[in-house]
Amino acid sequence: MRLVRIVRQVLPLDPARSMLCTRYINCHMRLRSARMTAMSGTPAYVQVAADLRSQIEKGVLPEGAQLPSMTRLREQYGVSNTVVRDALNELRREGLVVGQQGKGVFVRSRDAALAAPATEGLEGRLDELAETVRGLERRLTLLEERGAVQGRREPNG
Incomplete structure (x- = not known):
């Protein structure tokens, strides 16, 4: 403009x-x-992530700065929402940015990025996995009990 x-x-x-x-x-x-x-043959999300990473490292996007919206990034790079989402997820995994529900994506402070680069959301995921294991244990117990009951019902040949 x-x-x-x-x-x-x-x-x-x-x-x-x-x-x-x-x-x-x-x-x-x-x-x-x-x-x-x-x-290039490099996936678009990798290219977008590399450009954003470069801006973060050069200080164009300083610590605490909000990244442009998904719509703005999509328009800026001429890519789909999926490409932008994958690029942001890549930066999250690296610990460079953090998402805040309903607020946006922000550049993480260097101290926080070094302290916990890829732990965001792991606690919730571990809770989900623990609940899944408990559910599987309950199902296994029920199946074992049914098997024991059916074994008693079958007449011995």
């Missing part, structure tokens, strides 16, 4: 030409960002 304003200032055009110029620039910018993920 800054480029559009500059072009309008430098080239005073009539409204019709100005509109065409704006459309051309917007289209060109979209194509340029889409090409970022289309030019």
Whole structure:
């Protein structure tokens, strides 16, 4: 959008030409960002994650900064929601960002990233797994009891 304003200032055009110029620039910018993920054999989510990682490491996205919304990232990189989600998950696994339900995704402080890089959400997952194991143990006990009852009912040959 800054480029559009500059072009309008430098080239005073009539409204019709100005509109065409704006459309051309917007289209060109979209194509340029889409090409970022289309030019190589590397998966798009890896490329998006690498670019965001680079911005975090260079300080363009400082500690505590909120990342752009999914919609904004999708438009910026010319990719699908799935690609953006996978890229953000990659950064979460690395401990670079943390998601806050209903608020967004934020750059994690370096201390927190070093202390617990991949533990976010593990406690909840462990609770789920423990509950699943308890349920399986109950089912196994019931099956064993049924087997014992059926074994008593069968007449010996």
